[in-house]
Amino acid sequence: MTFSRRSFLAGSSALALTSAPIIGRAQGSDKIIFASILDLSGGLDIYGTAMADATSLAIDDINAAGGLLGREVELKMYDAQSTIQFYTQYATQAAAGDRAATVHGGITSASREAIRPTLARFKTLYFYNTQYEGGVCDFNNFNTGSTPAQTVAKVVPYAMNKWGKKAYIIAADYNYGQIIAQWVERFVKENGGETLEVEFFPLDVTNFGPTINKIQQAKPDLVFSGLVGGAHVSFYRQYAAAGMNAEIPIASTTFGIGNEHKLISAEEGNGLLAAYSYFEGVQNPENEAFLARMDAKFGDNRATMNELTVRSYEGAMLWAEAVKMAGSIEHAEVTAALKSGLTYVGPSGPITIDPQTNHAIQNVVLGELQDQEFNIVESYEAQPPTDTQLVCDLVANPDQSVFYFENGLAAAGIE
Structure with missing residues (x-):
């Protein structure tokens, strides 16, 4: 099934989508601003549109449960158009203009590195919900996607x-x-x-x-x-x-997270192997309920869910749980809650933030592609981000904002 931008606009509540800067929120607004920066057009929209779907459902679910701290959460969605310069522009807008409580966004490592320093400078809490190469060690950045040691x-x-x-x-x-x-x-x-x-x-x-x-x-x-x-x-x-x-x-290490297995024929894809934190075949009550809500919201336009989409949902819900625990949207309080051992149980299973790295401890599933579906052949519970633990210790050095693997593993002392 495919995702259409029209269905996204029609189906999302409390949502503003733009490919140009948004003027800061109105004076006196009591809404909590949640900003998302994703590629909804261009070559990377095979990832971004479905991630936006899942993000909008998360905001719906948060508001349906009464919002946060007695306030409605408003989703501001930016389309970076698969263009790095827009990521930098919209990160500044979200932090300084919208005064967002949190920003969730970035798909490629390049887009993450374009916005991560900006959000760290403004101390606007940043979630990167994409599986990636590991190595980010940033007091302000929480990484919920899987890393190489996990998958x-x-x-x-x-x-x-x-x-x-x-x-x-x-x-x-x-x-x-x-x-x-x-x-x-x-x-x-x-x-x-x-x-x-x-x-x-x-x-x-x-x-x-x-x-x-x-x-x-x-x-x-x-x-x-x-x-x-x-x-x-x-x-x-x-x-x-x-x-x-x-x-x-x-x-x-990447096939399927953009639902590529739905774009090629069964014969072209049969037998391919991949490992992520989630496939639709994960069996638990949370996943069953999540898929039912996605079906109800998007109907025939609902994309097949994968790690990137589910982590977009779970990242938003993990942030919401931390706000509830902290009783605040302030950076220091929410960060402390996230690093406290707080666990959110979502469609992929339990997610807990490792305080040493600000990365997720998470389940992993290994799948084999048959007839355009990934069949789970192995499962691994509570996998830590041991690759990033080799270089990052935010407990001992809490003020870091570094990408250790930027120049390769050897540069980070990993042979």
């Missing part, structure tokens, strides 16, 4: 045990892809494997013919993909058209 460390040995030890890595050519490729190489080596080649691709590349030829010639046992965005979906179609998916299987 990539699971899918790499599983895939190697299933298919073989020789790997070929392809990834997007920016921070996430470059760093995730290093993590994959590390986990391949730790599990007794060999990386034959690593290739990177700009986000707008759609022709993968030369790379597919190189993979044929290299004869790896498997391919690890960290490709990102709508343009890169072309790889999976071209790979299958060349008959390669029947010869050399694929495991991915």
